[in-house]
Amino acid sequence: xxxxxxxxxxxxxxxxxxxxxxxxxxxxxxxxxxxxxxxxxxxxxxxxxxxxxxxxxxxxxxxxxxxxxxxxxxxxxxxxxxxxxxxxxxxxxxxxxxxxxxxxxxxxxxxxxxxxxxxxxxxxxxxxxxxxxxxxxxxxxxxxxxxxxxxxxxxxxxxxxxxxxxxxxxxxxxxxxxxxxxxxxxxxxxxxxxxxxxxxxxxxxxxxxxxxxxxxxxxxxxxxxxxxxxxxxxxxxxxxxxxxxxxxxxxxxxxxxxxxxxxxxxxxxxxxxxxxxxxxx
Amino acid sequence: xxxxxxxxxxxxxxxxxxxxxxxxxxxxxxxxxxxxxxxxxxxxxxxxxxxxxxxxxxxxxxxxxxxxxxxxxxxxxxxxxxxxxxxxxxxxxxxxxxxxxxxxxxxxxxxxxxxxxxxxxxxxxxxxxxxxxxxxxxxxxxxxxxxxxxxxxxxxxxxxxxxxxxxxxxxxxxxxxxxxxxxxxxxxxxxxxxxxxxxxxxxxxxxxxxxxxxxxxxxxxxxxxxxxxxxxxxxxxxxxxxxxxxxxxxxxxxxxxxxxxxxxxxxxxxxxxxxxxxxxxxxx
Amino acid sequence: xxxxxxxxxxxxxxxxxxxxxxxxxxxxxxxxxxxxxxxxxxxxxxxxxxxxxxxxxxxxxxxxxxxxxxxxxxxxxxxxxxxxxxxxxxxxxxxxxxxxxxxxxxxxxxxxxxxxxxxxxxxxxxxxxxxxxxxxxxxxxxxxxxxxxxxxxxxxxxxxxxxxxxxxxxxxxxxxxxxxxxxxxxxxxxxxxxxxxxxxxxxxxxxxxxxxxxxxxxxxxxxxxxxxxxxxxxxxxxxxxxxxxxxxxxxxxxxxxxxxxxxxxxxxxxxxxxxxxxxxxxxxxxxxxxxxxxxxxxxxxxxx
Numbered sequence: 085x086x087x088x089x090x091x092x093x094x095x096x097x098x099x100x101x102x103x104x105x106x107x108x109x110x111x112x113x114x115x116x117x118x119x120x121x122x123x124x125x126x127x128x129x130x131x132x133x134x135x136x137x138x139x140x141x142x143x144x145x146x147x148x149x150x151x152x153x154x155x156x157x158x159x160x161x162x163x164x165x166x167x168x169x170x171x172x173x174x175x176x177x178x179x180x181x182x183x184x185x186x187x188x189x190x191x192x193x194x195x196x197x198x199x200x201x202x203x204x205x206x207x208x209x210x211x212x213x214x215x216x217x218x219x220x221x222x223x224x225x226x227x228x229x230x231x232x233x234x235x236x237x238x239x240x241x242x243x244x245x246x247x248x249x250x251x252x253x254x255x256x257x258x259x260x261x262x263x264x265x266x267x268x269x270x271x272x273x274x275x276x277x278x279x280x281x282x283x284x285x286x287x288x289x290x291x292x293x294x295x296x297x298x299x300x301x302x303x304x305x306x307x308x309x310x311x312x313x314x315x316x317x318x319x320x321x322x323x324x325x326x327x328x329x330x331x332x333x334x335x336x337x338x339x340x341x342x343x344x345x346x347x348x349x350x351x352x353x354x355x356x357x358x359x360x361x362x363x364x365x
Numbered sequence: 366x367x368x369x370x371x372x373x374x375x376x377x378x379x380x381x382x383x384x385x386x387x388x389x390x391x392x393x394x395x396x397x398x399x400x401x402x403x404x405x406x407x408x409x410x411x412x413x414x415x416x417x418x419x420x421x422x423x424x425x426x427x428x429x430x431x432x433x434x435x436x437x438x439x440x441x442x443x444x445x446x447x448x449x450x451x452x453x454x455x456x457x458x459x460x461x462x463x464x465x466x467x468x469x470x471x472x473x474x475x476x477x478x479x480x481x482x483x484x485x486x487x488x489x490x491x492x493x494x495x496x497x498x499x500x501x502x503x504x505x506x507x508x509x510x511x512x513x514x515x516x517x518x519x520x521x522x523x524x525x526x527x528x529x530x531x532x533x534x535x536x537x538x539x540x541x542x543x544x545x546x547x548x549x550x551x552x553x554x555x556x557x558x559x560x561x562x563x564x565x566x567x568x569x570x571x572x573x574x575x576x577x578x579x580x581x582x583x584x585x586x587x588x589x590x591x592x593x594x595x596x597x598x599x600x601x602x603x604x605x606x607x608x609x610x611x612x613x614x615x616x617x618x619x620x621x622x623x624x625x626x627x628x629x630x631x632x633x634x635x636x637x638x639x640x641x642x643x644x645x646x647x648x649x
Numbered sequence: 650x651x652x653x654x655x656x657x658x659x660x661x662x663x664x665x666x667x668x669x670x671x672x673x674x675x676x677x678x679x680x681x682x683x684x685x686x687x688x689x690x691x692x693x694x695x696x697x698x699x700x701x702x703x704x705x706x707x708x709x710x711x712x713x714x715x716x717x718x719x720x721x722x723x724x725x726x727x728x729x730x731x732x733x734x735x736x737x738x739x740x741x742x743x744x745x746x747x748x749x750x751x752x753x754x755x756x757x758x759x760x761x762x763x764x765x766x767x768x769x770x771x772x773x774x775x776x777x778x779x780x781x782x783x784x785x786x787x788x789x790x791x792x793x794x795x796x797x798x799x800x801x802x803x804x805x806x807x808x809x810x811x812x813x814x815x816x817x818x819x820x821x822x823x824x825x826x827x828x829x830x831x832x833x834x835x836x837x838x839x840x841x842x843x844x845x846x847x848x849x850x851x852x853x854x855x856x857x858x859x860x861x862x863x864x865x866x867x868x869x870x871x872x873x874x875x876x877x878x879x880x881x882x883x884x885x886x887x888x889x890x891x892x893x894x895x896x897x898x899x900x901x902x903x904x905x906x907x908x909x910x911x912x913x914x915x916x917x918x919x920x921x922x923x924x925x926x927x928x929x930x931x932x933x934x935x936x937x938x939x940x941x942x943x944x945x946x947x948x949x950x951x952x953x
Contacts, residue, residue, distance in 0.1 A: 142562035143533075258421070287420035287589065288633040295635075314562060317592075317635030321643065340640045358567040360592035362634050365620035433850045462852030475843035479865055489851040547851070 103130035104308050105154065105193075105276060110168030112149050112332075115161060123149045125332040126168070131276065136302060136309040138323035138340070140316065142355075146332035147312050151278050153178070155189050172276075190221055194269035196262070198281040203265055204253040210264045211237070211249025214271060221272045236267040241297055259290035263297065270301065277302070278310045283318065295322050316359045320344060328352050381447075382551055382583050383409040383432065383465075388441035390427055401427040403607035404441070411550070414577065414584040416594040416615070418630070419604035425587050428604070429553050432585070433467055434458060446550070463493045466544035470556035472536035476528040482539060483524040486510045489547040513542040517572060534565035538572065545576065555587045570597055591634050595619050603627050684941030690934040694927075698750040705744035706732075709901045713739035718917040734919045736909060742919065746927050749903040752896060753883045753931065756817055760882035761875045763821030768828025769871055773859055775829065776836025787833075790826045798823040799888060806894045813896045816889060820882045827874055835867045869942065876939030880932035887928055903928045 112124035124146040131137050141147040152158045154170050154177060170177040172192060177185065197203050205213055214236050215229035224232060230249075237245035240263040253261055262282060269277060279298065283291035299322060302309045311323060319326050320340060327337045328351070336349045347353045390402040402424045409415045419425040430436040432443050434450040443450045445465060453461060466489070469475045476485050487506045490497040497506040511521030517538040528536060537557060544552050554573070558566040574597065576582060588594050594601060595615060602612035603626065611624040622628045636642075697704060719735040720727040721742075727734060733742040775783040793801075805819045839845060839862070848858050887904030889895035896902055903924040910921025 142564060288591075288635075289420065289629060291635070292633040315635060316563070316637045317639060320637050321635045321639030344637065344640060355563065356637065358564045359637050360563075360567075360570075360590070360596050361637055362592040362595055362619070362631070364631065435846065435850055459852035459854070462850060465850075467847060467850045469843045469847065471843055475847055477844045477862055488848060488853065492851060492853050492857075543847070 104133045104172070105131040106169075106171045107150065107154070108169045108171065110150060110153060110170065111166045112146070112153060112158065113164045113166050114149075115164060123163075123332050124153070127329070127332070127334050128168075129327050129334065129337065131308050131310060133275065133308050134302070134306050135324045136299070136311060136322055138311045138313060138319040138326045139329060140313055140319050140326055140355075141329035142314055144331075145329040147329045148280055149332075150329070151280065151310055151312055154276075154278065155193055155195065156180075156185060157195070190217065190269075190272040190274065192274055193276040193278065194272060194274035196265050196269050196277065196279040196282050198284050204261060206253055209250050209252060210256065214249075214264070214268050217268050218271050232271070233267075236271050237264065240264075240267045240270070240301070241293075242267070257290075258286050259293065262286065262290075262294055266294075266297065266301070270305075273305065274307065276308045276310065278312070280312045281314070282311070284313075284315075291318075298322070316344075316356060328355070379410045379412055381408050382411045382445070383407075383585070384442075384444040384447075385432060386442045386444070388428070388431055388443065389439045390424075390431055390436060391439045400607050402431060402438075405607075405609055406441075407602060407609070407612070409551070409583060409585060411583055412577075412581055413599040414586055414597055416586045416588060416598035416601045417604060418588060418591060418594055418601055420589060420630075422606070423604040424607035425604050426555070427607075429467070429555055429585070429587055433465065433553060434462070460493070463489065463547040464549050465551040465553065466547065466549040467553040467555060468537070468540045468544050468557045470559050472533045472540060472560060473528075475540055476536065478528055480528070481524065482514075482526055482528070483507055483510050485528065485539060486513055486524070486543045486546055489543065493547050509546070510542075513546055514539075516545065516576070517542045532565075533561055534569060537561060537565075537569050541569075541572065541576070545580070548580075549582075551583045551585065553585045553587070556589070557586075558593060559588070559590065566593070573597065591619065591631060603630065681941045683937055687934040687937035687941070690930060691938060694750050694754065694931055694934075697747050698754045701748045701751050705741075705747045706730075707741035707744040709740060709745045709748040710899070711740060715739065718913065718920070720917070721919050733923050734917070736906075736920045737913060737917075742923050745901050745906060746903070746923050748901040749906060749924060749927065750931075752813070752900055752902045753886065753928070756813070756820065756886040756896075757879040757883040757935075759817045760820035760824060760886075761878040763817065764824035764878060765828055765871060765875050767822065768825035769832050769864075769867065771825065772829040772832025773836055773863060773867070776833040777840060777855070777859060777863065783833075786829065790829060793823070793826050799885060802885060802889065803892070803894060806889060811889075811894050811897065813900065816886055816895055820885055824878050824882065827878070828871065831870050831874060832867045835870060836863055839863055839866055873939050873942045876935050876942060880935040880939075883928065883932055883935075 107127060107129050110124055110127045111122070114121040114123050127146070127150050129137070129139075129150075139147045139151060149158055149163070153165065154172075156165075156178065165178050168178070172188065177188060180188070204210065208216075211230065211233045214233035215224075215226075218224045218229040218232050218236075219226070234245045234249050237249055242248050242260060242263050248256070248260070253264070256264065266282075277298070282298070283294050286294065295318065298309055298311075301307065311318070313319060323340050325338065326340050326343050328335045328343070328349070330351050336343060336347065336352045343352060344356065347356060385405055385407040388402055388405045389400070391398045391400050393399060405428060407415070417425045417428065427436065431438050434443065437451065445461060448461065450458060450461065480488075483506065487497065487510055490506060490509060491502075496502055497509070507524065510524050514521045514524060519535065519538055519542070523531075528539070531539065537560075540557075557573070558569050561569060570593065573584070577584060584597075586594065586597055598615045600613065601615050601618040602609045603618065603624065604610070605626050611618055611622065611627045618627060619631065622631055713735070716731065716735050717739045718737055719731050719739075721734040722729050722732045724734075731741050731743070733746065735741055736745070771786055775786045801823050802819045805823075806815060809815045809819070845858060845862055848862060853861075883903075886895055886902065887907060890902045890904030891908040893908070895904055898905065906924035907921055907928075910917075910919075910924065913920050
């Protein structure tokens with residue numbers, strides 16, 4: 085592991101700025117019946133306001149466990165945080181009581197998952213689901229929340245938001261469902277959006293639209309976006325910086341162009357070589 | 366069929382292995398009927414790899430089920446080695462199935478969890494050759510399964526294990542071994558690497574290429590991943606809403622796309638060198 | 650492309666496959682202490698039923714009017730020669746309870762087997778083939794479920810006449826629905842599995858797919874319902890016998906004993922309570938075993 089956290093900041097203005105979120109020396113174990121799995125081993129990374137950071141790795145690399153720890157969403161047990169800190173605004177989120185952590189969830193940090201079908205309530209109209217979050221976070225009245233929900237659906241590019249708000253998740257396409265998830269994540273105006281494989285289940289044309297939407301929303305709200313993915317193409321097209329993980333450790337981090345042009349680590353090189361490339365004329 | 370690419374039917378000079386003529390499949394009846402496959406004609410030549418490309422809802426899955434004779438077409442015919450599959454008597458059709466095998470996407474649901482690997486891979490053998498059946502055929506079956514495991518790069522001693530003891534990539538190798546067991550001419554590969562990590566995907570694709578060269582196999586490769594398709598396919602057919610919008614050699618279709626939909630698909634593929642061209646809004 | 654970044658992890662340790670599936674299931678079952686006790690009770694009952702003529706101290710039909718309605722041995726007026734006391738005709742209750750086990754278990758097991766075979770066959774076929782047969786069968790099941798099964802049994806016994814095998818037949822044919830439903834649901838979910846598609850694509854015959862891929866996957870739910878059904882059939886036989894519509898008077902059954910004892914509940918409680926206890930204990934033990942069977946239904950549970 086080289087390119088230490090001091091040198092992996094975004095190339096431009098943020099070289100001196102304090103990070104928005106810092107993960108220090110994080111270790112996570114999963115205690116399973118058959119033994120203990122050291123899923124994350126001494127991971128450190130910084131996230132700056134306004135950037136897109138890609139956390140990339142294959143299955144079992146610990147990329148999801150690392151980022152889920154920010155909201156302490158790994159199931160405990162079997163998960164156990166054995167070392168390290170996750171620092172946001174000078175507070176260690178891993179040491180926060182559950183009640184205060186709930187404040188962080190949705191307000192400061194929000195998440196979007198791979199499969200919107202399992203994150204959305206199949207029995208509730210999507211408008212209500214967005215409104216529900218609003219009422220919880222901002223104490224909005226029912227009518228306010230409903231109007232705001234339609235606005236939120238509009239913002240994430242859902243056509244005919246009023247009609248769509250009255251529909252159920254199964255009536256929407258995969259792409260629209262993912263947009264609803266993003267709207268739900270954004271209503272709390274989070275400073276950090278963590279997207280775990282948000283486009284893996286989608287068709288390529290829809291994937292492109294969702295990635296563009298995330299880009300646009302990041303710029304408009306000045307959020308930091310963490311993109312957890314296994315697809316180096318997605319990384320190359322959307323991220324400013326990249327953290328490559330393998331077997332629970334950070335292998336390499338740096339600006340996307342640097343890492344892709346001059347990978348320092350053997351694993352990164354092999355990963356890049358294994359990624360199929362589409363040649364055009 | 367609106368074929369815009371050059372040379373749809375006869376790209377290779379070899380013999381035709383599979384021929385689809387005016388294939389159509391509707392689900393439901395009357396006003397409620399939906400057309401899943403709409404008048405598709407295709408030929409697959411011996412030894413080549415034809416890729417079927419499309420997004421969800423394009424009808425590519427229905428098309429593979431039709432050409433495997435798992436669904437009955439509403440209209441049109443499927444000819445395998447010149448024989449109309451729909452016209453074959455049941456017993457003949459069963460025998461013909463040995464000539465075409467399938468590898469499915471999900472390496473976890475494609476094997477009976479109660480079967481040992483010997484029986485997973487041995488199923489087509491036991492089905493088609495009496496020699497492998499029963500206690501008497503067991504030693505012969507084990508020997509053949511061992512050979513097949515070796516040919517896909519796995520240890521023959523693993524045949525006593527159960528599927529859940531293997532990783533996704535290993536299971537996909539086992540699926541390939543099973544498909545090879547009855548020595549088929551045609552193998553339908555239905556998104557065989559979509560569920561795998563990139564490094565494992567690369568290994569499985571290498572294995573498929575290698576097997577094709579060694580055994581003279583013909584592949585119908587179904588995928589939504591154009592980069593993978595470019596790597597493995599000789600010819601490409603792009604599907605949308607049940608029809609083929611463009612087909613031709615991989616070089617033609619992927620590098621000089623004619624149809625707007627093909628162009629849109631190609632443009633949407635995220636490229637590992639995408640950071641170079643981001644320039645404008647993306648790089649900030 | 651020839652690069653191979655990661656070597657795939659090798660499969661887990663080989664010791665996992667050395668145990669046979671069957672002994673493994675039994676081990677898992679016994680790990681559940683309550684289930685172990687229940688299984689013990691069942692084994693005891695089975696032994697009692699099989700060896701009844703040798704175990705029972707008296708002929709269950711032998712009357713001795715000199716010792717009518719004797720209380721159990723530990724009560725005042727009881728004697729060690731009749732451990733559980735005697736009934737209104739001076740017959741030894743212990744001997745009658747032991748002999749009663751034969752009929753109860755025989756009727757229960759036979760009825761469950763019959764219903765299981767009929768129900769599983771219907772469910773397998775309906776689920777795998779679908780179509781008209783499926784619709785017809787499920788409609789029949791709905792109609793049958795709308796009838797209280799005991800009432801139906803009463804009607805049929807009334808029609809066929811009573812008798813041991815008629816009771817078995819009736820309880821068997823009124824019980825098929827739950828098997829058929831569970832098996833059908835299981836088959837429907839299995840039918841779309843990739844390995845079934847794969848088997849069909851490779852030319853495996855339907856019968857072979859049913860036998861090799863589907864049946865093994867429904868045996869666990871079948872066994873679970875089966876045990877529950879044995880308990881239900883035993884109680885149902887007792888109810889029929891209690892109502893005088895079960896097996897003929899000459900054959901000792903717990904249900905008939907209950908009916909006899911009912912008249913003396915105020916003065917000689919033991920006549921009704923002991924067959925009742927035996928009935929309750931047996932059906933409870935079977936139910937607990939059935940529940941525990943559900944836990945071992947997962948193939949991974951005993952191969953790990």
